[in-house]
Amino acid sequence: MMKNDLAIEIGNITKTYKVYNKPYHKLLEIFNLGKKNTEINALKGISFKVEKGKTCGIVGPNGSGKSTLLQILTGILQPTSGYFNVKGRISALLELGAGFNPDYTGRENIFLYASILGVEKKEIETKIDEIIEFAQIGDFIDRSVKTYSSGMYVRLAFAVAINVDPDILIVDEALAVGDESFQRKCFRKFEELKEKGVTILFVTHSLGLVKQFCDEAVLIYKGELIEQGHPNHVINVYTKLIAEMENGVKVTKPTEKSNDIPILGESKLLDSKQAPSEYRYGNGEGKIISFRLDGEDGNRSRIYRHGEKITISLKLQYYKDTYSSLAAYTIKTVSGVEITGTNTSFEGLDLKNYKKDDILNVVFTQNTILNAGDYVVSLGFIELVDDNIVVMDRRYDVLTFKVAETKKAAGLVDPKVEINVSKVMNNLTLENSE
Numbered sequence: 001m002m003k004n005d006l007a008i009e010i011g012n013i014t015k016t017y018k019v020y021n022k023p024y025h026k027l028l029e030i031f032n033l034g035k036k037n038t039e040i041n042a043l044k045g046i047s048f049k050v051e052k053g054k055t056c057g058i059v060g061p062n063g064s065g066k067s068t069l070l071q072i073l074t075g076i077l078q079p080t081s082g083y084f085n086v087k088g089r090i091s092a093l094l095e096l097g098a099g100f101n102p103d104y105t106g107r108e109n110i111f112l113y114a115s116i117l118g119v120e121k122k123e124i125e126t127k128i129d130e131i132i133e134f135a136q137i138g139d140f141i142d143r144s145v146k147t148y149s150s151g152m153y154v155r156l157a158f159a160v161a162i163n164v165d166p167d168i169l170i171v172d173e174a175l176a177v178g179d180e181s182f183q184r185k186c187f188r189k190f191e192e193l194k195e196k197g198v199t200i201l202f203v204t205h206s207l208g209l210v211k212q213f214c215d216e217a218v219l220i221y222k223g224e225l226i227e228q229g230h231p232n233h234v235i236n237v238y239t240k241l242i243a244e245m246e247n248g249v250k251v252t253k254p255t256e257k258s259n260d261i262p263i264l265g266e267s268k269l270l271d272s273k274q275a276p277s278e279y280r281y282g283n284g285e286g287k288i289i290s291f292r293l294d295g296e297d298g299n300r301s302r303i304y305r306h307g308e309k310i311t312i313s314l315k316l317q318y319y320k321d322t323y324s325s326l327a328a329y330t331i332k333t334v335s336g337v338e339i340t341g342t343n344t345s346f347e348g349l350d351l352k353n354y355k356k357d358d359i360l361n362v363v364f365t366q367n368t369i370l371n372a373g374d375y376v377v378s379l380g381f382i383e384l385v386d387d388n389i390v391v392m393d394r395r396y397d398v399l400t401f402k403v404a405e406t407k408k409a410a411g412l413v414d415p416k417v418e419i420n421v422s423k424v425m426n427n428l429t430l431e432n433s434e
């Protein structure tokens with residue numbers, strides 16, 4: 001029995017595809033004339049749970065097994081071994097318009113698609129206007145869907161999938177097809193479903209979306225679950241994995257946060273539950289040996305007022321002769337949305353020809369353009385080899401700071417607006433001038 005607060009439970013799921021080079025190879029195998037297939041292990045023992053009402057993002061490089069997993073959860077594929085439990089009505093948007101009959105009209109397909117999702121005709125009749133309105137495909141609703149553009153297809157499929165009152169919604173990257181205004185509409189609908197307590201599982205290559213919408217994330221690589229947890233942490237691990245893949249370094253499973261270099265400056269402003277912990281990686285050929293954050297007039301409290309100048313100082317050490325390198329920082333919200341950041345190279349400053357054991361101080365000074373809130377700083381020390389980035393030391397989420405509410409404002413960034421109000425004329429002069 002699955003625990004009450006769970007919506008999805010996946011236990012040790014594996015999926016092996018058998019691939020035959022020639023169609024008759026399968027036949028030979030059936031008649032026991034030798035093993036003729038190649039096995040592709042798309043999923044190798046995946047286990048995780050998603051609590052009711054949570055939105056969970058699944059990320060991972062191409063071919064990791066993400067779609068295979070979703071297809072198993074929606075019953076399109078059978079797992080080779082393992083089990084899963086899902087609680088409630090599942091609605092899914094997998095491949096583009098999967099479940100549509102091209103010869104049926106849009107309207108007919110709504111009924112067909114809904115019946116695949118297990119929704120009764122009567123229920124759909126009460127929702128059909130809403131679905132058609134959401135899909136915004138005008139008169140095309142009564143034409144056969146083979147005349148639809150790919151955007152229309154996905155709009156209609158999405159309109160059905162999210163308007164059938166699912167308990168669990170599963171979406172596989174399909175949103176990328178719709179135009180921007182439709183995407184925004186879908187995300188508003190996502191928010192609405194989230195508020196209603198719907199559990200959402202979605203695969204995406206957009207890390208920004210994961211940070212923005214997900215309560216948690218899962219990273220799958222080569223059929224294995226590499227990491228699960230807070231989106232910001234999972235994305236840090238994923239970014240490391242991408243860097244390792246690009247640099248041809250053997251991909252390693254994440255280790256616990258590193259504490260090998262003492263962190264200067266001690267004020268932790270967020271409580272330990274809220275504050276992301278440091279996530280560090282790199283080839284170690286250069287290191288950020290220390291860093292600090294200062295406000296104006298020796299303010300080291302890490303609480304700043306609007307517009308206060310802050311300096312981010314990095315002490316870098318080279319462990320080999322390095323022709324070209326850069327130092328970088330980014331500022332993110334606690335949930336991981338990047339707000340600003342730069343590096344020495346973007347600012348036109350080349351760190352060229354430093355030798356083994358050289359130590360540099362790099363000091364970035366900027367105005368706090370941020371509105372009140374808690375922020376997280378990440379640092380990087382990178383070697384540039386033929387314009388490729390080689391991570392020597394990346395220290396994500398090493399510092400937190402707060403901008404105090406000294407002024408009310410909306411959003412994250414203070415536009416430093418100048419306002420000019422001038423009276424043109426009053427009502428009396430207006431009437432007289434007419």
Ligand SMILES: Nc1ncnc2c1ncn2[C@@H]1O[C@H](COP(=O)(O)OP(=O)(O)OP(=O)(O)O)[C@@H](O)[C@H]1O
Pocket residue numbers: 017018019040041042060061062063064065066067068069
């Ligand atoms: N029908 C199939 N027959 C054989 N191999 C398959 C089949 N479908 C998928 N695979 C293989 O299984 C692995 C996982 O594929 P899957 O499509 O699940 O990955 P993915 O993470 O969704 O990738 P992407 O991000 O590119 O959509 C890949 O190696 C893929 O080539």
